[in-house]
Amino acid sequence: MTHSKSAEPGDKPAGRRGGKRERLAAAAAQVLHEQGVEKTTIADIARAADVPLGNVYYYFKTKDQLVEAAIDAHARTLADLITALDALPTPQDRLKALLAGWVDQREVTARYGCPTGSLASELDKREDGLDQALAKVMRVLLDWAEQQFHGLGRTADARELAVALIAGYQGISLLTNTLRDPGLMTSEGRRLERWIDSLTP
Template structure:
């Protein structure tokens, strides 16, 4: 069982993660985090000295969560095709949030890249994690020479889908683009000769 202090810290990070996603990092104040958690400001300062430190903890938590998901996909799906499809299905499964708020890691990176370059370098690790995992899937499909390029193409298309669905507030548009992305993966597999 987690200690009370560990639970409080986790609660702060969870609340901040949701606020940074739904409101944006810049628009979320320390007071917003205090109000959302119900933890006194002084107690939050016990764990985090600044909003930047909270963001770093949010990024670390997201990295840990995504690592678990990727390991689960590696275990659950025996082929690179199935793993790539799991990635695409993740987009479809998040269509409500993506349509309303955009992609959590894409939105955060875009916001931070404007004037918080040090923090953006930390948040870029979220994309790096997916890029590296997707690259491994394309290598397994026999695309070693262009695996990273294909991984970035897939990430770019996923981000584009999230942005367009968010801009137009259209979950059906997102689903249609997910279907096109699945067809692109199938075509890549046929071309690789691993169909």
């Protein structure tokens, strides 16, 4: 859901740009996406961030704190995405650009699934409250999508349409990942574009 267009699997998420804390948070988001929470170690995240392992503990004492930092990184990525989308002239343009961003990341989705959705599924099995922190991030996107459907004049069912859009993406992400078929994301993206067009007055 919060893919970064420039990130490729295995890349150093922030290179040497930014502070160590920010690099570690970005690395945590990437590595957790690629490996999952249980398989990921603090050393994996340190390596991806290009930060010495001993330095990590200055910023984060536990892996759970790094998971929290990854959720914050997802929130920042989503905020940046929404800012970029809001610069587009119409709600239809914004919704279609959101779809295009998802489809652009179809190869990554086929390999690892949706970054936010995959993490949400893992965190749901825990009882530490981190699932609710991630739910807040997903709710931001849902609220934004609802505003776009309002802008299309769908005031009575804007929330339902927003839920349908995000659920459609999450569902096709799961199917794309399960079948390792990026073409499914492309096809569903085209269908959702036609659906958005059908809602435009």
